[in-house]
Amino acid sequence: GKIRRFKWEVKYELKSPDCFEKLVITINGQFPGPTIKAQQGDTIIVELKNSFMTENVVVHWHGIRQIGTPWFDGVEGVTQCPILPGEVFTYQFVVDRPGTYMYHSHYGMQRESGLIGMIRVSPPSTEPEPFTYDYDWSLLLTDWYHKGMSEKATGLASIPFKWVGEPQSLMIQGRGRFNCTNNLMTPQRSEAEVCNASHADCSRLVLTVIPGKTYRLRIGSLTSLSALSFQIEGHNLTVVEADGHYVEPFTVRNLFIYSGETYSVLLKADQNPSRNYWITTSIVSRPEKTPPATAVLNYHPNHPRKHPPTPASSNFRPAWNDTRHRLAQSVAIKARKGFLHAPPENSDKVIVLLNTQSKVNGYMRCYDIFAVPSNANATMSDGIYRLKFNSTVDVVLQNANTMSVNNSETHPWHLHGHDFWVLGYGEGKFNESNDPKRYNLVDPIMKNTVAVQPYGWTALRFRADNPGVWAFHCHIESHFFMGMRIVFESGIDRVANLPSSIMGCGQAKR
Ligand code: C2O
Numbered sequence: 262g263k264i265r266r267f268k269w270e271v272k273y274e275l276k277s278p279d280c281f282e283k284l285v286i287t288i289n290g291q292f293p294g295p296t297i298k299a300q301q302g303d304t305i306i307v308e309l310k311n312s313f314m315t316e317n318v319v320v321h322w323h324g325i326r327q328i329g330t331p332w333f334d335g336v337e338g339v340t341q342c343p344i345l346p347g348e349v350f351t352y353q354f355v356v357d358r359p360g361t362y363m364y365h366s367h368y369g370m371q372r373e374s375g376l377i378g379m380i381r382v383s384p385p386s387t388e389p390e391p392f393t394y395d396y397d398w399s400l401l402l403t404d405w406y407h408k409g410m411s412e413k414a415t416g417l418a419s420i421p422f423k424w425v426g427e428p429q430s431l432m433i434q435g436r437g438r439f440n441c442t443n444n445l446m447t448p449q450r451s452e453a454e455v456c457n458a459s460h461a462d463c464s465r466l467v468l469t470v471i472p473g474k475t476y477r478l479r480i481g482s483l484t485s486l487s488a489l490s491f492q493i494e495g496h497n498l499t500v501v502e503a504d505g506h507y508v509e510p511f512t513v514r515n516l517f518i519y520s521g522e523t524y525s526v527l528l529k530a531d532q533n534p535s536r537n538y539w540i541t542t543s544i545v546s547r548p549e550k551t552p553p554a555t556a557v558l559n560y561h562p563n564h565p566r567k568h569p570p571t572p573a574s575s576n577f578r579p580a581w582n583d584t585r586h587r588l589a590q591s592v593a594i595k596a597r598k599g600f601l602h603a604p605p606e607n608s609d610k611v612i613v614l615l616n617t618q619s620k621v622n623g624y625m626r627c628y629d630i631f632a633v634p635s636n637a638n639a640t641m642s643d644g645i646y647r648l649k650f651n652s653t654v655d656v657v658l659q660n661a662n663t664m665s666v667n668n669s670e671t672h673p674w675h676l677h678g679h680d681f682w683v684l685g686y687g688e689g690k691f692n693e694s695n696d697p698k699r700y701n702l703v704d705p706i707m708k709n710t711v712a713v714q715p716y717g718w719t720a721l722r723f724r725a726d727n728p729g730v731w732a733f734h735c736h737i738e739s740h741f742f743m744g745m746r747i748v749f750e751s752g753i754d755r756v757a758n759l760p761s762s763i764m765g766c767g768q769a770k771r
């Protein structure tokens with residue numbers, strides 16, 4: 262493979278990605294960050310300069326397994342010490358499989374300030390993909406808060422607990438449109454000072470298509486809270502890839518996507534070419550308090566700024582609490598024929614993770630993971646699960662009620678360093694003796710992120726065959742921050758000498 266070198270400088274800049282001005286993290290001045298394009302087998306070298314004035318940083322390469330380089334997984338406190346302001350840190354790893362991946366900060370709640378981007382890996386020219394298209398595009402979906410991360414993180418770690426609330430905007434490829442005249446959501450600075458509806462940063466994204474052509478859209482979600490539905494007015498989307506694995510193609514009108522997931526869909530420009538169409542993304546799984554983000558599908562040669570004749574709100578989307586509709590999509594995702602990797606028939610260990618909430622010493626966030634909890638309702642640990650190297654592990658994510666009555670949330674769980682087979686989903690309480698009999702061991706999709714629906718369960722299986730320490734966590738930024746995370750450790754005796762660059766803090770310092 263080739264060596265692909267990048268020099269990145271990360272810093273904060275005042276930008277108005279949803280027309281509201283706030284501090285946004287940029288990479289070489291760009292938000293979202295540059296898309297890394299590579300071919301299977303290439304080595305990626307990123308020299309990252311931390312140009313923040315006061316904050317540390319790390320970058321995680323989401324979906325890249327880091328085989329042989331677990332120390333470059335980019336998880337602060339798990340795989341490396343943070344990069345201090347003014348420092349340069351070099352990540353170096355191999356992209357060993359084709360597909361659509363992402364990168365983002367993994368330091369505190371910094372991801373939601375904008376340190377995000379996509380990674381596209383193409384297969385070797387001798388192994389063509391099992392589908393064809395004329396153009397290849399990436400669309401990163403995010404939600405967006407006007408408060409900074411420290412303010413939100415402090416609220417989550419305080420008594421009384423202060424929830425982050427719903428995001429102010431949704432964004433497609435870093436562009437949203439906050440309604441500047443809506444005072445309710447605007448903090449006290451004068452509006453004109455901070456919100457400018459005609460700012461160039463928040464001009465609507467336009468995707469221009471040539472009638473008859475086929476487009477591959479690589480859609481990734483790095484929302485901090487929201488689960489999304491993505492749709493293009495009047496057009497079918499054919500799902501062909503999920504988290505770097507080929508999917509047996511199926512067609513949807515609404516693509517449901519959870520934080521941490523990527524999908525490739527094929528879009529054929531096969532509708533009436535005399536007009537433009539709305540592209541929208543909207544919130545599902547929580548009451549919809551944030552308006553959809555919009556972009557325009559522009560049929561050449563119509564003017565790109567020509568408004569579609571319909572209101573954007575006419576784009577069909579299911580009700581926010583229509584869990585079954587979403588579950589149906591998850592269940593429909595199967596590995597593509599000809600690309601099946603069957604899972605081991607049995608597992609060596611089953612871990613059931615209850616997804617709920619408790620208070621620890623009155624705090625909703627585990628503020629000190631080493632303290633003995635005085636609250637009898639909750640226990641704490643360092644969250645490390647030691648797995649026998651090469652063993653097969655099942656994880657059953659069992660959802661439950663939160664601390665509010667009649668409330669259970671959707672949690673997208675993401676595993677570092679491995680892909681897992683998605684064996685099954687169910688509603689209600691997992692039944693150890695019956696439910697495993699219904700596992701799909703024939704053509705389960707492999708993924709790195711999977712959702713567990715309210716009051717439901719999701720079962721997954723993986724081989725602990727990648728030596729290292731690997732985070733496994735809810736990809737909702739505030740849930741992760743509040744403690745919804747564990748670490749799998751396996752085969753660490755096989756990990757080669759650690760580079761000294763990862764060890765500059767705490768007990769690792771030398
Ligand atoms: Cu994309 Cu540990 O996360």
Ligand code: CU
Binds near residue numbers: 671672735736740741
């Ligand atoms: Cu969660």
